[in-house]
Amino acid sequence: MTMHFIATSGAMTNGTVAHDFNSIPQTFQHLQVRLTVRDTAAFVQRSWFLEVNGNSPSGSNSQHYLSGDGSGVGSSNAVNQGRWGGPAVPAASASANVFGAYILDILDYRDTNKTKTFRAIGGFDNGGSGAVEIYSYLYNSTNAISSLRFYTNQGFAGGSRIDLYGITSNPVATGA
Amino acid sequence: MPKGMQPIFTQKVNSASFIAFNNIPQTYTDLLIKLSIRGTPAAFDSVGIIFNGNQYSRSRNIMQGNGSAASSSRGTYRDIGAMGGTNTTSNVYSSYDIYIPNYTLSIFHQCIIDAVLENNASEGYSYLTSFVDLNNFSINSISISSSTYGVNLGPDSTMTLYGISRQ
Numbered sequence: 001m002t003m004h005f006i007a008t009s010g011a012m013t014n015g016t017v018a019h020d021f022n023s024i025p026q027t028f029q030h031l032q033v034r035l036t037v038r039d040t041a042a043f044v045q046r047s048w049f050l051e052v053n054g055n056s057p058s059g060s061n062s063q064h065y066l067s068g069d070g071s072g073v074g075s076s077n078a079v080n081q082g083r084w085g086g087p088a089v090p091a092a093s094a095s096a097n098v099f100g101a102y103i104l105d106i107l108d109y110r111d112t113n114k115t116k117t118f119r120a121i122g123g124f125d126n127g128g129s130g131a132v133e134i135y136s137y138l139y140n141s142t143n144a145i146s147s148l149r150f151y152t153n154q155g156f157a158g159g160s161r162i163d164l165y166g167i168t169s170n171p172v173a174t175g176a
Numbered sequence: 177m178p179k180g181m182q183p184i185f186t187q188k189v190n191s192a193s194f195i196a197f198n199n200i201p202q203t204y205t206d207l208l209i210k211l212s213i214r215g216t217p218a219a220f221d222s223v224g225i226i227f228n229g230n231q232y233s234r235s236r237n238i239m240q241g242n243g244s245a246a247s248s249s250r251g252t253y254r255d256i257g258a259m260g261g262t263n264t265t266s267n268v269y270s271s272y273d274i275y276i277p278n279y280t281l282s283i284f285h286q287c288i289i290d291a292v293l294e295n296n297a298s299e300g301y302s303y304l305t306s307f308v309d310l311n312n313f314s315i316n317s318i319s320i321s322s323s324t325y326g327v328n329l330g331p332d333s334t335m336t337l338y339g340i341s342r343q
Contacts, residue, residue, distance in 0.1 A: 002181040002338060029186070029336060030210060062265075062294065066241030066302035075241025077298045107212040107271050113332045114212070117294045119271040134241075134302045136292035142267055167210075169186040169336040 003032070006164040009150075014158035015040055018151035021164050026110045026144060028166030033104040033148070035122070038157035039091040044129055046091040048100075050084040051149040052116070052139045060140045067123075067133040084137035089152060090124050099160065100124035110144035181208065181340045189333040194321035197337050202280045202314060204339030211272035211291075214330030215261035215322055220293070222255035222323035225274065225307065227285065229317065233310035241302040255323045257291040257303040261330070264295040269333065279315040284308055 009019040024031070039046040055061070059082040066075050067088070078086070089100040102122030108114050116139040123132035139145070150162055182204070187195045200207070215221040236256060239248045259270040272291040279285060286308050293301040309315075320335055 002183055060296055062296040062300065064241065064243045064292065064294065064300035064302055066239065066246055066304070073239070073241075073246040075243055075246045075302065077243035077300055079296055079298060105210070105271065105273065107210055108269070108334060111332065111334075113267065114269050115265065115267045117212075117269060117271045117292060119273075119290070119292045121290050134290055134292065134304060136271070136294050136300065136302060138265065138268055138294035138296055138300075140265060140268075140296050169183045 002168050004028070004166045004168070006166050008164070009162040012156045012158065012160045015155040016160070017155050018149055019162050021148045024146050024148070025166060029108065029169035030167040031106040031109045031145070032165045032167055034163045035102040035104065036099045037089050037152065037160040037162065038099045039089050039152035039154055040157050041091045041154035042093055043091040044093045044126060045088055045131070046153045047086050048089045048150060048152050050137070052145060053143060053147055055082055061138055063135065063137045065133055065135040067131050069131050070129070084118060087120055087133060087135045088123055088131040090126055094126045098124060098126050106145065112142045112144060115140050115142055116145060179341050181338050184337045184339050186334060186336040189329045190331055191328055193326050193328050194319050195329070195333065195335045196317065196319040198317045200316050200318065200337070201339065202316070205278070205342045206340040207276040207279050208338040208340055209272070209274040209335060210338070211274065211320060211335045212269045213259045213272065213333040214269045215259045216328045216330055217261040218263045219261055220258050220263065221261060221327065223257050223259050223270070223272070224254035224321050224323045225256055226254055226319040227309050227315045227317070228313055230311055234308065235310070236305055236307040239304045243298050243300045256289045256305045256307050258293050258301055260293055260295055268294050269330070276315065282312050282314055284310050284312065285315060
């Protein structure tokens with residue numbers, strides 16, 4: 001088995017402000033987070049956010065994305081950020097029961113020779129609006145990642161869920 | 177053979193211009209590569225992939241964002257994305273997932289890649305790439321390098337090869 005379950009938010013109650021993964025085990029090669037989320041703000045589309053190792057919204061981190069919204073594609077960036085903010089999430093004015101889905105990979109999350117690159121692919125469709133995206137974030141620190149805080153503009157909608165997995169790299173004896 | 181995803185081998189670069197896996201076991205259904213890579217020149221450089229040492233009959237289609245605009249291109253090259261060098265933020269490594277289904281079959285091999293090149297500057301890259309090798313062989317070796325042959329990869333670049341089994 002390569003992919004090991006670490007922790008989950010479970011099905012969140014409506015209005016959950018944030019979910020924290022603390023004391024992340026330092027025993028895997030990579031981390032993967034799987035999100036199925038929705039925001040409670042009175043908009044069709046908002047964003048989900050991430051803070052790493054308790055980082056507050058100031059710093060030298062950056063983000064870039066490639067996005068399609070059903071009618072065109074675009075790319076943008078933001079530098080000198082403290083938090084990762086931007087991946088699209090459906091909110092309270094979106095169709096009922098529509099949730100956004102993302103898979104987020106964090107390679108070499110405990111390698112202290114590297115700053116940490118986050119790569120997420122996902123989006124949502126709302127039957128007439130929505131987005132599909134590949135989104136990245138540079139946590140510009142070589143510190144190992146020990147905690148992650150996820151939140152939205154106003155709070156997670158009921159039923160949102162975030163799962164954290166660890167991925168190993170222990171080789172098997174194949175001669176490769 | 178256990179079902180699901182299993183690590184086959186991990187390579188870490190100290191001073192080398194490429195990362196290679198040889199004698200890949202032919203006992204899985206699909207392959208997945210997780211790649212954390214950086215270059216050494218003071219410039220962006222492409223990341224290239226080669227199967228079985230063969231550099232002919234291949235094609236790739238890239239959709240990319242550079243932090244300000246999106247574009248798409250097709251070519252017959254080995255490059256599937258890019259990595260930064262000393263022109264980018266210190267110690268930042270590009271992040272790749274490379275999915276290679278049905279690698280044991282003697283067919284054209286279609287690969288799907290999602291990748292990002294982060295940088296604490298407005299210029300950073302996002303990629304969705306499809307790559308096809310048109311040689312009708314089963315894949316028993318994979319090499320990853322810069323598109324500029326002989327140029328060293330950044331130290332601590334890592335590549336883990338996973339096998340995925342359905343049965």
